[in-house]
Amino acid sequence: MKPTLERAARAICRFEGHPENIQFEGRAMWQSYLPQARAVLQAIEEPDMAMVSAAVDKAKQIGAGDFVGIYRAMIGAVIEG
Template identity: 50%
Template sequence: MSKPALERIARALCRAEGHPENIKFEGKPMWQGFLPNARAVLIELQNPTDAMAKAGAKSAFDLVLDVDAHGARTMFAAMIDAALVDGA
């Protein structure tokens, strides 16, 4: 099973800062200290740009789903909401 999105983002942020993600810091793996930043990233992404919404709508349309930009925004927000809950 894949890791929750929040954990994957936190680990990536940890690595980007040059830290080994699993080294212990204050008794916990270092990456866990990046969870607040990962959550902030996902919260910001809950509101996709127009370009993102259009791309999502086009992708859905290409998959034979009839979704406009508003529908794509709704789907995207639901996906981010799920990622926030999954990694809580």
């Protein structure tokens, strides 16, 4: 299990108001949200212009080698719209 996919599934589970680790159909509830988490991540796999612009701006500020900072800027562009 990829940690990011699991974190996304757990977040969706909490968002829906369910405890993450209660048992549902023989497994932890959060695992039932893996398809939704995968769909969201696939939907943002291809960056849009806002994400690219955020990456370029951040790279100019902090340097192109700060991949974490650039990634966060790109995801922030998605969240903030």
